[in-house]
Amino acid sequence: MKTKVLMFGWEFPPYNSGGLGTACFGLTKALSSKNIDIVFVLPKPVNIKSDKIKIKFAEDQAGMTINPQDYLLAPYKSPDQYQNDKLPGRESVYGNSLFDEIGRYGKNARFIAKEYEFDIIHAHDWMSFPAGIEAKKVSGKPLIVHVHSTEIDRTGGNNINSEIFRIEKTGMETADAVIAVSNLTKKIIVDNYHINPGKIHVVHNGIDVYDYPSIDADSAAVIKLKEMGNKIVLFVGRITVQKGPDYFLKAAKKVLQYNRDVFFVIAGSGDMEHQIITEAAELGISDRVLFAGFLRGEELNKVYRMADLFVMPSVSEPFGITALESVVNGTPVLVSKQSGVKEVLTHVLTADFWDTDEMANKILAVLNYKSLELTLKENSIEQVKNLSWQETARKCIDIYRQILDSYFLRV
């Protein structure tokens, strides 16, 4: 008999702002290929079609369609930013705050839980935890919460939003099992949320290498840039404290003291954007720092392929799918030691996020020694081939079985 999963998410590609949507997509696709029936619930209607996965919108009133540009898909925004970014005229429809939305999502979840038949509930990140809890309450089915990121990661441990923290903690306490995307995240959950380590399972994210275009098919533009003799060092991520863009700039400054022919490209947007632009100017490196804005799809792949090195200087990175994306695009990576991805991707360079000397040392090594770039590239691409979503899905299914087995014993 097919296992039926009621899954609660918050975003889904192409309407995603970061790794959460990418991860939900990769995982659900792999799960459904392994004979798992999924109803994937999103809070509000967006224009997504999927053959295999049934997508359900919690607010599915007739006649209401959302323009993606208006849709505030922002799981990582703070409630204040959410308020600021809200477009005028929408308040009446959507309630006044992020918490209202999350509360409404939870209420709607009750109806959905009654409407469908399922064996297990799987909720991704805190915005969907209340929905998962409600579904558990009305159905009596076991709940798994999947932690892709915590409030501790997002804030760097400063100015934690106590309401978000509480929602996360309640979700993890109520859940029958917690999935953490890395050992690093598991440790944060144990140390900060005091969740019993016995019920936390580490399941790393994956990537489907064959979904990406072959690297040989490089565009003429890329070749031209390289011919001009410039090196490109890339940052991809939200421009926010968690991702360490300020450390990226400090390292850039040091690199440029040794080599002026380097461009530092920042792809992403976020609350620190103005601060970072100002900082680049203050460091006197504005002419070497380029802001590419938020990119996705083929545009993002192009930027990866153009780069000589991808740097992920995150202060606290539960996983870091972008590192895998960079590798499949043939670009070696330097990640902070405070990132989960290095648990499965070992053919990388690492540095502490605060150690910008070391970061600069390693960036320069890659730029100076071609053989280093080549060896990293060859070995990391081999390694990434084994990090498929199929593997992630297989581990999730094991957890479903385990939870369902013990659940039936209890009943």
Add this chain to the structure above:
Amino acid sequence: MPKVCCYFQVHQPLRIKKYRIFNIGVDGDYFDDSSESDLNNRRVFEKVAGKCYFPANAIILELLKQYPQFKASFSLSGVFLGQAEKFSPQLIESFKALVDTGRVELLSETSHHSLSFIYSPAEFRRQIQLHRRKIKELFGVEPKVFRNTELIFNNNLANEVEGLGFGGILAEGADHILGWRSPNFVYKTKGAKNIKTLLKNYRLSDDIAFRFSSKDWSEYPLTAPKFANWISAINGNGQIVNLFLDYETFGEHQWEDTGIFEFLKSLPGEILKNPGNSFITPSEAVSELEPVGEIDVPQFTSWADTERDLSAWVSNPIQKDALSKLYALENLLTELDNPELLEDWRKLTTSDHFYYMCTKWFSDGDVHKYFNPYETPYEAFISFMNVLTDLELRAKNQKKARQAHVEKIRQELKYA
């Protein structure tokens, strides 16, 4: 009646400290890490001396006293001897006491435990000469049998070493060179005239070196009587059993609590219980035993990893790049002939630097990881290349200074 030939390799590399791009041009000390990490050469040396060299030497000395027929041989790398002189002079004395018994032979090798034979025959010869001088100075003996770094070997090497006057050479008894033949005989090597090749019995050697404490091994626990029986069983189909081991097997790779020292203490006695068995040194083997056949080794072999080839040191692009850039500096440095610069360059030729850059270990065996003081092979490469850049800078500056000096003298002569 097999004769047991024991050879122990004694080597400690000089590990390069964490050397960043910022050190280039300002820091000429490449090996002086003083942290608590395994890059601190003094710390590692003192640790291994305490765990292995001193206690093992004491046992060997005792065995030599107890059994007049017991013999052994050692190869002490020049980088080991240099560190011993600096960090633990008593250790030199301890080895001298063994050599002074007359039943411990010292072998020849390259002074800096290098891969120089592959990259520069001229440097290879110079390093053998340097090592020979050092051994003579410290122990008053002259080695007669050669062993190359990590038992790296091929036909050309045997021929080259014969030309240098050695009567014997050691090699790995790898399956792909021997085929159906046994390592327990002396062989001639194709292309060489009379030099005799002693081949490691890798099964018996690795039973001690790698499997001694492995609980998954069907023969666990390995006892001295059991091992002596395996030796005796060779009776009739072998002249010699070559047990070639890293000396660090005793107390460092196999810790004291595995019982390795007890094993070492009782093994010679157990072997000699069978009156047909005896011990032999490599140079005795060379003069007493006649080759039974010829081996043909066109490709390099070694004693490392399952491949027994060069891939532990020369397989990925960073290793190849580092080696080619290193040897590209040879002419500049030999031409300058500045002892300090030349010695720094030679310290970079030590094979371990390239072993640390090996990326095979992510999939293949944890042996590399165990022996790697760097977090990743990439860290090893970065520090190495930064150091090499600094060394090149120093050499070029020196060359410029000399040219300026010569020019100045020329000018002075002109106006004199």
